[in-house]
Amino acid sequence: MMAAVALASQTAPDPVAADFTRIASALPGANVAWLAKLRRQALERFVERGLPTTREEAWKYTNISALAKRPYTLGTKSDVTPVVDVAPFTFADLGAHLVVFVDGRFSPALSRIGALQAGCTLASVADVLAREPERLEAAFATRTGHTIFSDLNAAFARDGLYLHLAAGVTLGEPVHALFVTTRDDVVAHPRNVIVAEAGARAFVIEHHVSAGAASYFTNAVTQIDIGTKASIGHCKLQQEGARAFHIAGVHIAQRRSSRFESQSIALGAALSRADIATAFDDEGCEASLAGLYLVGGRQHVDHHTLVDHAKPNGTSRALYKGVLDDGARGVFNGKIIVRPDAQKTDAHLANHNLLLSKSAEIDTKPELTIDADDVKCSHGATVGQLDETALFYLRSRAIDPATARALLTYAFAHDVVERVPLAPLRTALERTLLARLPQAERLRDIA
Amino acid sequence: MPSNDKQRTSGEPMLVVRDLAVKVDDKQILRGLDLTVNPGEVHAIMGPNGSGKSTLAQVLAGREAFTVTGGEVRYQGHDLLALAPEERAREGVFLAFQYPVEIPGVSNVYLLKAAVNAVRRHRGEQELDAMEFLSLIREKMKLLDMNDQLLFRSVNEGFSGGEKKRNEILQMALLEPALAILDETDSGLDIDALQVVSKGINALRSPERAMVLVTHYQRLLDYVVPDFVHVLAHGRIVKSGGKELALELEARGYGWIEQETARETAQAAK
Numbered sequence: 001m002m003a004a005v006a007l008a009s010q011t012a013p014d015p016v017a018a019d020f021t022r023i024a025s026a027l028p029g030a031n032v033a034w035l036a037k038l039r040r041q042a043l044e045r046f047v048e049r050g051l052p053t054t055r056e057e058a059w060k061y062t063n064i065s066a067l068a069k070r071p072y073t074l075g076t077k078s079d080v081t082p083v084v085d086v087a088p089f090t091f092a093d094l095g096a097h098l099v100v101f102v103d104g105r106f107s108p109a110l111s112r113i114g115a116l117q118a119g120c121t122l123a124s125v126a127d128v129l130a131r132e133p134e135r136l137e138a139a140f141a142t143r144t145g146h147t148i149f150s151d152l153n154a155a156f157a158r159d160g161l162y163l164h165l166a167a168g169v170t171l172g173e174p175v176h177a178l179f180v181t182t183r184d185d186v187v188a189h190p191r192n193v194i195v196a197e198a199g200a201r202a203f204v205i206e207h208h209v210s211a212g213a214a215s216y217f218t219n220a221v222t223q224i225d226i227g228t229k230a231s232i233g234h235c236k237l238q239q240e241g242a243r244a245f246h247i248a249g250v251h252i253a254q255r256r257s258s259r260f261e262s263q264s265i266a267l268g269a270a271l272s273r274a275d276i277a278t279a280f281d282d283e284g285c286e287a288s289l290a291g292l293y294l295v296g297g298r299q300h301v302d303h304h305t306l307v308d309h310a311k312p313n314g315t316s317r318a319l320y321k322g323v324l325d326d327g328a329r330g331v332f333n334g335k336i337i338v339r340p341d342a343q344k345t346d347a348h349l350a351n352h353n354l355l356l357s358k359s360a361e362i363d364t365k366p367e368l369t370i371d372a373d374d375v376k377c378s379h380g381a382t383v384g385q386l387d388e389t390a391l392f393y394l395r396s397r398a399i400d401p402a403t404a405r406a407l408l409t410y411a412f413a414h415d416v417v418e419r420v421p422l423a424p425l426r427t428a429l430e431r432t433l434l435a436r437l438p439q440a441e442r443l444r445d446i447a
Numbered sequence: 448m449p450s451n452d453k454q455r456t457s458g459e460p461m462l463v464v465r466d467l468a469v470k471v472d473d474k475q476i477l478r479g480l481d482l483t484v485n486p487g488e489v490h491a492i493m494g495p496n497g498s499g500k501s502t503l504a505q506v507l508a509g510r511e512a513f514t515v516t517g518g519e520v521r522y523q524g525h526d527l528l529a530l531a532p533e534e535r536a537r538e539g540v541f542l543a544f545q546y547p548v549e550i551p552g553v554s555n556v557y558l559l560k561a562a563v564n565a566v567r568r569h570r571g572e573q574e575l576d577a578m579e580f581l582s583l584i585r586e587k588m589k590l591l592d593m594n595d596q597l598l599f600r601s602v603n604e605g606f607s608g609g610e611k612k613r614n615e616i617l618q619m620a621l622l623e624p625a626l627a628i629l630d631e632t633d634s635g636l637d638i639d640a641l642q643v644v645s646k647g648i649n650a651l652r653s654p655e656r657a658m659v660l661v662t663h664y665q666r667l668l669d670y671v672v673p674d675f676v677h678v679l680a681h682g683r684i685v686k687s688g689g690k691e692l693a694l695e696l697e698a699r700g701y702g703w704i705e706q707e708t709a710r711e712t713a714q715a716a717k
């Protein structure tokens with residue numbers, strides 16, 4: 001693949017570069033000099049390296065060569081937002097600020113942003129680029145932890161969620177950023193920027209869904225900057241279409257005594273990959289990463305997490321759980337790095353997988369790199385089937401085997417859903433989870 | 448297969464175990480076990496640790512991890528071993544587990560209701576709705592002196608040893624089985640809890656129902672007085688008697704039975 005791109009670039013222009021030439025001038029903020037430069041540089045990096053192959057460690061178990069073969073249309077010519085009903089994707093009683101993006105573009109008509117308190121800015125990235133691009137310069141220039149796909153995103157990103165909280169501001173309601181794809185072959189590069197100044201707090205749901213589209217490509221990047229004693233919750237819900245590619249990076253920078261809480265729930269897409277990486281830039285940070293992937297058919301789901309304990313007294317917890325059915329394939333790579341300076345680090349990472357079929361597969365690799373001596377760290381991974389004793393227990397209570405299996409699968413996954421702090425969202429997730437299981441109607445009042 | 452007692456011809460035993468042999472992982476655990484239980488009877492099964500009491504209980508409930516290598520089991524005149532565990536439960540067989548299983552994320556009330564309704568569906572009865580079920584369960588819980596909160600917690604998760612055992616008896620009280628097999632339901636109960644649980648068990652005693660109690664201690668049998676006491680050792684029932692046998696075992700242990708059995712075996716060999 002890499003060779004093919006390199007070869008192509010000697011003879012014909014790279015197709016991605018050609019796309020860029022065609023649409024760069026129409027991207028939001030095209031006239032902003034620093035942005036144009038960042039975009040060009042990002043494109044050059046991407047063209048030079050090309051899409052990763054399975055020879056690269058980070059992509060060893062996830063083969064994305066099919067991505068290059070799809071006829072994705074970059075930068076649709078039409079500016080008309082398709083009509084779409086987003087009601088099925090919203091959460092009753094959540095009272096969230098709803099920020100909707102359709103095929104990669106902000107839709108003011110579908111969004112419902114409530115009154116915001118002073119010190120809180122909630123807007124689309126395209127709007128910010130048009131009015132106050134300088135607000136985004138620092139975030140866009142940051143490349144810590146970024147990958148080849150964030151370069152691709154940086155070259156083409158045109159919209160996304162922008163949330164800025166001034167010092168001490170607590171955003172009372174959660175933000176629901178909803179990314180809806182309505183057409184096949186669309187490629188979208190959402191770029192979300194969340195900045196919480198000292199002591200600020202907010203909860204953001206990043207939600208990717210399909211409304212009638214099956215085959216498309218989402219390449220999202222979310223940057224979260226959490227100030228001193230600030231706290232951000234981020235729930236990523238991936239419910240993309242059946243044949244979609246979904247690649248996402250969530251890059252977090254944490255200042256002194258800040259808190260980050262993440263839930264990543266992956267249910268959809270033919271192939272999905274999420275890189276969630278947080279770095280403790282100062283003392284006393286806390287991060288809690290929870291994840292659930294529940295896939296079947298021939299789905300492929302990959303999670304890479306990284307907690308970089310660069311400074312002392314940090315605490316991190318990671319719990320990822322996977323349920324794989326049919327011929328589904330999962331990849332989990334969880335990394336904890338404890339730098340020499342990071343004494344009194346307390347870090348724990350666990351990944352548990354349930355294989356419901358003989359042909360389902362998981363490659364799991366928790367990694368611990370510890371360069372400090374006064375630390376408390378542990379990690380573990382398990383791969384197993386449903387517990388025979390528990391199945392027998394349920395069946396001995398007159399429950400049929402299919403329901404018993406569904407119950408235990410639900411119970412296994414529930415552990416992660418339980419960590420979602422907002423009750424209406426949690427309830428909706430529980431329902432979504434149940435709907436994926438056989439005998440769903442029998443399981444309605446399970447919890 | 449008849450699902451209630453009326454259809455049963457009178458005088459038919461509830462359970463007949465004949466020459467039952469059971470293996471797990473190539474290890475022979477039961478070696479020719481015989482046991483007959485009639486409606487209305489309470490049988491206590493005692494015996495040393497590891498002798499196969501739980502194996503017997505679980506085989507009767509349909510645990511697939513155990514392989515029956517010989518013999519037969521008839522329940523109300525029908526082949527019990529041909530039924531799946533859930534079918535046995537629906538036909539009225541109930542096993543109270545020695546180690547009740549924790550199921551995080553599934554509420555206790557959900558499991559109880561699902562179990563009751565599965566049995567009702569099987570009997571062709573109307574399923575209970577949430578309100579009907581709650582009033583039924585509250586009545587049973589009162590009998591067992593159980594805290595309401597245990598209903599809304601995950602099945603057995605974080606329950607104390609005693610709470611788990613009470614929860615098993617609660618399930619039994621709701622399912623109203625024809626044949627109840629209680630595997631060390633008394634273990635881990637404090638003195639008061641033992642009385643409460645015994646009261647729950649006695650409340651279910653009836654001429655149509657039979658019970659098999661696996662226990663190590665006389666104290667349960669003080670409250671739930673058995674009609675027969677059996678000693679299971681080396682994979683067989685080696686001695687049977689009335690309720691006095693339990694008292695004798697309490698006083699003398701199992702050693703004398705082992706010797707007696709050895710003598711009998713030697714004589715038989717002659």
Ligand SMILES: Nc1ncnc2c1ncn2[C@@H]1O[C@H](COP(=O)(O)OP(=O)(O)OP(=O)(O)O)[C@@H](O)[C@H]1O
Nearest residue numbers: 471472474476495496497498499500501502503512
């Ligand atoms: N799954 C298994 N694999 C291997 N051996 C087993 C298994 N289950 C039970 N056994 C063995 O079978 C024997 C009988 O076990 P069982 O649990 O029936 O004994 P028990 O009479 O109930 O003992 P206790 O009084 O301690 O409860 C024991 O030696 C036990 O270790």
Ligand SMILES: [Mg+2]
Nearest residue numbers: 500501502545
């Ligand atoms: Mg036992």
